[in-house]
Amino acid sequence: xxxYYFVAAFRSTQIVFGVAASLAVMAVLxxxxxxxxx
Amino acid sequence: MTGRGKSAEGVGRVPVVSGAAVTVGLVIANxxxxxSSFCIMVIELVAGRxxxxxxxxxxxxxxxxxxxxxxxxxxGNAVGGxxxxxxxxxxxxxxxxxxxxxxxxxxxxxxISWYNDVVGHMGLLLSLQSWPLRVASHITLVFxxxxxxxxxxxxxxxxxxxxxxxxxxxxxxxxxx
Numbered sequence: 283x284x285x286y287y288f289v290a291a292f293r294s295t296q297i298v299f300g301v302a303a304s305l306a307v308m309a310v311l312x313x314x315x316x317x318x319x320x
Numbered sequence: 321m322t323g324r325g326k327s328a329e330g331v332g333r334v335p336v337v338s339g340a341a342v343t344v345g346l347v348i349a350n351x352x353x354x355x356s357s358f359c360i361m362v363i364e365l366v367a368g369r370x371x372x373x374x375x376x377x378x379x380x381x382x383x384x385x386x387x388x389x390x391x392x393x394x395x396g397n398a399v400g401g402x403x404x405x406x407x408x409x410x411x412x413x414x415x416x417x418x419x420x421x422x423x424x425x426x427x428x429x430x431x432i433s434w435y436n437d438v439v440g441h442m443g444l445l446l447s448l449q450s451w452p453l454r455v456a457s458h459i460t461l462v463f464x465x466x467x468x469x470x471x472x473x474x475x476x477x478x479x480x481x482x483x484x485x486x487x488x489x490x491x492x493x494x495x496x497x
Contacts, residue, residue, distance in 0.1 A: 287373040294369040295433040301359045301366075302430035308355055309422035316415040 342484045346494065349481040352418070353495050356425070356473040363429065363470075364389045367463050370433065374440035380452050384459040389467045396471020403472060404479040414480040418473065425469045436462045 367385045368377060375381050408414035439445065439461050448454040478495045482488060 287369075290369040291373050291433070294366040297362060297366050298370075298429055298432050301362050302426045304355060305359060305422050305426035305429060308352065309419050309426055312415050312419035312422060316412060316419055 342486060345484045346481060346486070346491070349477045350494060350497075352477050353474050356470050356477075359425070359429065360389065360393065360467060360470045363432070363463065363466055367459065370436050371440075371458060371462070374436075375455050375458060378455075380455045381459070384452075384456045385463065388456070388459045388463050392464045392467025393471040396468040396473075397475055399468070400472035400475035401479075404476040408476050408479055411480060411483060414476060414483075417476055418480075421469070421472050421476065425466065425473070428466045428469050432462060432466060 364385060367389070368382060371381060371385075403417065404414070407417045439458050445454055445457055445461075448457065474495070478492055481491050481495055484491070
């Protein structure tokens with residue numbers, strides 16, 4: 283059962299990194315939009 | 321975006337924006353809120369699996385996760401509204417604020433897994449006698465910051481959408497839908 287939890291945590295870590303990447307993309311888009319209007 | 325603050329009559333006036341620009345602006349606003357809300361939901365669902373190796377999976381863990389994430393969203397919304405009024409006064413500064421909030425959210429989300437391991441080995445929490453208190457403390461420490469940070473985004477976007485000049489009810493309704 284412990285192994286299952288570690289695998290689940292590893293997969294979840296990958297998902298969390300995906301979330302962080304999506305948010306970073308949004309940050310870049312809004313940053314570019316802000317700079318374009320500067 | 322015209323007319324704001326240029327004269328005594330212009331203060332608080334609804335800016336004049338063309339129809340196509342309004343539609344595009346609303347689509348962008350809705351997409352932005354969709355992404356931030358989607359990320360909150362993903363983090364909430366993933367939280368149960370991340371903490372399972374330290375706290376197991378029980379009614380306590382899921383109740384704490386849901387409560388902490390909702391509290392984070394509520395406090396984030398409250399603070400985000402103030403931030404929007406303070407720093408998102410025009411569309412350009414709102415975009416800068418959103419870029420900053422998204423960067424901070426990305427950083428906090430990226431360190432969740434590492435921070436979860438740190439908190440999982442924290443002596444102070446391990447020494448707690450009350451199991452529900454330990455569960456709630458762990459989840460609050462790890463998942464309150466990202467929830468609150470992502471909760472900051474919606475009010476800023478809502479204010480930006482309202483500045484497009486459409487009816488308040490429809491705009492807020494479509495943002496929160």
